[in-house]
Amino acid sequence: MSANRRRRRLSLLVLALCSSVLLAACSSIPTSSPVGHIEADSGDDGASNARIPDGPAPGDSIGEIVRGFLAAGSGTGNNFSVAKSFLTDAEAQEWNPQESVSLLSNDTDLDSLNIGVTSDQKTLTISPPVVGLVDSSGVYTSTKPGTQSTLEFSLRQENGEWRISSAPDGLLISQAEFQTIFLNYSLEFFTSDYSYLVPDSRWFLRSSSTPTAIINELLSGPASYLSGAVITAIPDGAKLSDSNVVRIENGIAHISLEAQDPAPTDREKGLIRQQIASTLKVIPSISDIELTIGGQVVSASLQPKTDSSVQVDGPPVVLANNSLSRVSGTTVAKVENSPDLKGAGASDPAVSFDDSLYVYLQDDGKKLMRFKTDTGAATAIYEGKRLVRPSLDRFNTAWTGEKENKGALTAIGRDGQDYTVAADFLSGRELVDLDVSRDGTRIAVLSSQKSEPDRIDVVGVPRDKAGNPSSGVSDAPIEVGSNFDEIKDISWAGSTSLVALAAMEGDGTQPFRIGVTGPSEQLGEVPDGDRIAAGEDSRSILVTNSSGGLYSYNSNAWQKLVDVAAKDPSYPG
Template sequence: MPANRRPLSRSLALLLLPILLVVSGCSSIPTSGPVGVITADTGSDTTDPLIFNPPGPRQDADPESLLNSFVDAGTGAAGDYEIARDYLTDEFAAQWRPEERIIIYGADPQISASPTDGVYQIQLEVEGTINAEGIRTGAPATTTESLTAKLEQNADGQWRITSIPNGIMISSSQAELLLETYSLYFYSSSFEHWVPDVRWFVNRAAIATNIVEAMLDGPAPYLQGSVTSAFPESTTLGVESVPIVSGTATVELSPDVLQETSDLIRQQMQQQLRENLAGLNTVNSVQMTVEGQPVYLGDESNVPHPDLLIPVGDPAVGNKQIVVSGNELFLYQTGETVPIEAVPSVAALDPQDPAMTLSGAGFAFLNGNRTRLYTTGPDQEIIIAATGRGLTSPSFDPNNWVWTASTGPEGLGSTVTAVPPGGSEDSAVSVTAPWLADSAVLELRVSRDGSRALVVTEQEGVSRVFLTGIVRSNDRTPQSLGTPRELFASGPVNTAKWVNEDTVIVAEASAEEEVTPEFLGLDGSVDALSSLEGILHISAGTGPTAIFAGTSEGVRNRVGDTWSNEPVEGVQDPAFPG
C-alpha cells in the first residue's frame, strides 16, 4: 500500500493552511519581504533508505555468472549505481540509464547463450514494470520477457557488458525493500479535491527530487485531462535537486514560472508542493525559489487569495447505507433499518442496486430486469433517468450526477451514461469511451473525488478491471473516459467498489459458490479477504474495515479478518453514498 497515506493530522493541517500561507505581491524576483513557506506535518511512516551493497564483478567470471551478478547489482543505487556500472564497459557505463525502466520479476532469471558469440538472453518472469516517471504497469500471471545482452572481453581478459536495455531488474522480494510507493497529488478539475497518482521510486536520499520532478512532468496517462496541476506545463526544476536542510525542502523552479503565474496560481502551487512532500518524514516545511530568491505569493496582508480552495483528500462517506428491504428503500446503520421520510413508494418497480448521493438527499436504483434507472428523493417524484440493456448499478459523483453503463446487442459494446441532478433521459449525457466498444461493462463506480472511474469489463468470458480518468467540460459536464489503466486481480471479477482514494475491493459475486474478495491497491498490491459463501453484493465505506457483503440470507459485515456470524435478515443490496 502507498507509504504516504493521509493521516488525520494532515487533514487538520490542511484546514489550517490559509493561516499558514504567507503572502506578498511581486511579478519579479524581490529582495525583501515575507517568504512563502508552508509548514508540513512531520508524521509519516516513511523510513530511511535501506542500503544494499551488492558485490562487484568477480575476477575471471564467465559471461553467465557475470550477468547473474549484474542483475543482483541493480539493487545498489548508491553512487548512481556505481557497482552495477562496474559490470559495463567504460563507454557503455557512461550512457546506461538504470532507472529508465525497472523490471520486477518472480522466479530466478534464466540466462542462456545465443548462437552469436558474446550475445546472451536473460529471460524473466515479469510481475510488473516501472518507467522513469515511477509509473508501474502490472502484468498478467505467466508474463515473460527476454532481454538481449552483448558482452566482450577487455584487455585484462575480463568479460564486460557492451549492450543491454536501459534499466535494472529486481526480484519481487527485493522490490518490497528497495522501492517505495508515493502518492503524487493533483487537483481535481474543480480544485475541490486532491487526486492521488501512485508512483514507485527507488528509496534513497534523492526521493524528494524524484517526487517533485514527477509532479512537474504531470499526471500518469490515465489521469491526463481529468486532473490539473497548478504548475504551468513548462515549469521545470531550476537545479536538479530538492535539498532538505533543517526540515525545509527548497524547490528551485525555472524562471519562466514568475511570468506565467498569478498570485492565486502561486498559492495553489505552494499548496500542491506541500501536499506532495508531506509524506516525507524529513520535511516539515516547503519553500519555492527562483534563481535562489524566494517566490512570494501575494500581497502583505497575510490573507490567502479569496479564490483559493482547500482541497479535500480521500473524502469520507459516513456510516449510513441505502438498502432494499421489503421492496422499499431504507437507510441502514449499525444493523438497523430506518425509513426515509417523504420518499415515494418504489415497491411496484421491483427495486435493486440502490445508490445515494454523498449528501444523502438523492437516491437512485434499477428495476428488476435492469432495464431502467430511476432517481428520486424526499418530496420528489420518481424519474426515469436512463434506459438500456443490462444497466450497471448506479453511482453518484460529488456533483450528484448519476452514472450507469448499458450493454449493446448480443452483449457487445457498452454505452456510458451520466444524468445531471434532477435530470431525466432527455438531459442524460452519453460519455465517450471508445475503448469499451468491444466489451460489456459489468460495474462502473465513480471515485469520491469525481475525477476517476473504476470499470469492470468482460469480453469473450474474460473479465478485466480498469481505472480511467473522467474528462469534463468547464461546467463539469462529463465528456469522456480517458486512456484506461489496468489493475490485476487473482481471478475473475464481476463487481468492484472504491474503498478509499487508492484502494478498491473486487470480487466474483456468486449465489452458490464461496467468494473471496480482494483489495487491489493502486500500487499493484493484492490482499485477499476471508472467503464467504454466497456473496451477491459488496459495499465499501470509508476504509478497509467498513466492508459489507449482501447475501441471500441478509447483510454481513467484515469483523477483523473474518465476517460477522449472524446476517442482518431482510436487507438487500447495501450501498454507501457514491
C-alpha cells in the same frame, strides 16, 4: 558459481534470517530474493531491509555474470555501483537503471530461469515471468497472467573476465524487493473546480534525491489516464532553478522555480504552493516548504485551504426487506418513505453524499429510478435494455451503461438531462460494473469479453465548468488488476485504491484491495461473495453473498452480521 561463494552467500542468508527474527518478528524474508549483506549504518529509514548484493567473482561464467547483474539490481547504493560492476566500463556509463522496473513474482528464483546462449558465448537471452511494470515516470501497471519479458545481453571479456557490454535499461526485481526499495507517493492535482486535490499515485526509488524526483514529475503534469480530468496550477515548462534539486534543511524543503512568463498572480502562486506542499507533506523528514518563483518567496498566506479528499460520512445503502435500507453498525434500518420494492425487480442502490437522493435499477435493469427524500417520490429517469449498477458522483449525476456495450457510458444530471459519454475502449465488450471516484475525476470500469480475462480500466472524466461530463472520457485508460482471470465486482476504496471480488488462475473468488497504480493484496476470505463496497479505506468494506449474508471487514478480519439479510451494498458517492 564456486563452492566458497555459495557457502559465503548461505552464511549471509542465515545471518539475515536471524537478524530478522530478533528485530521484527512480524517480518518475513522472501526466499527468492538475492542474498547479500545488510548495511546497518545508513540514515535511510529502510536501511534495515536494504541488501547490498555481491559483485562478480573471478572466473564467473557468462550465465553467472548475467544472473549476478540482475540480482544486483536490488542494491541501489552508490548509484547502483554493484550492478554496474558486472558491466564493461563503457556500458556502466550508459546503463539507466531507472528507465523502468519489471517485477518478478516472489516465488520466482533467478537461478530457475532458462538462459539461451549463442554458440560464440557472446549473446545471452533470458525470459522471466513478469507480474508488474513501472515506467520511467513511476506509474505502475500489473501484467496479464503468463506475461514474459525477453531480455538480451551482449558480453565480452574485459581484463580476462566476462562483462556485459550491452544490457537493457531498467531493473528486474521481486515484488518483495520492490516494496523495500521503492516508495509510493501521490502527486497532487486539482479537480476542475479547484474544490479538491486529486492524487496521482507514483513509485519512486528510496533515496535522498526522492523529493527532487517527485517535484520534477509534478512539474511534468499528471499521468495520461488523468488527461483532461484534473488540472495543475503549474505552468507548462516550469523547471527547478539553480542546481535542479530540492534541498531539505532542518525539516524545510527549499523549492526554487525559474521565473515564469507571464508572472503568476498571487492566486496562482498560492495554488502552486498548495500542490507542492500537499505532495511533499507525506515525506517524514519534511515539516514545511519554502517556495520561490524567480527568486521571490511565495508566502504561505497565499496558499488556499483545499480539501484533500471527499469525506464519506454516511452509512452504506443496501436492499433489505424489499426496501432501500442503510447499514448502521450491525443492524439494517429502512430508509424513511422508501418505496415498496417487492416484485419490482429492484437492485443496485446508490445514495448521494448528502442523503438527498437515491438511485437504483428496476424491472431487472431496464429502468434507472431516482428517489428524492424530500418528496418521497420515486421516478424513472432513464430506460435501457440491460443497465449496469448506477454510481452517483459528487454532483449528483448518476452514471450507468448498457451491458452489451457499443463504446459509451450514460450520465444523467441532477436536472434530468442525460449525457452520452464516449468510451471507445468498451466497444464490443460486455460492461459488468462501474464506479465513479468520490472526487468525480475518475471512473473505474469493469468489462469482459469471451475467451479473455476480465478487465478493469480506470480513466479520467473531463467536465465542463458546471461539473457536467464532457462528450468523452480520456482516451488513455490505465488497466488495473490485469493479473486476475475473473473479476465479479469493484468499488473505490479511498482515492488511490479499489476493492474487488476477483480470482487468480485456479483460485476461487475472494476480496482484494488493488492500487490504481500499484500491486494487489488479498483481504482474507468470504464464502460465495457476489458484491463488494468500500468507503474511504479498507476498514469500511462490505461484502454480500448470494444467500443474502452481509460481511464487514474490521481489524483485518471478516465478521458476518447476524440476523441480517441484504444485497447490493454501496457507500455514498
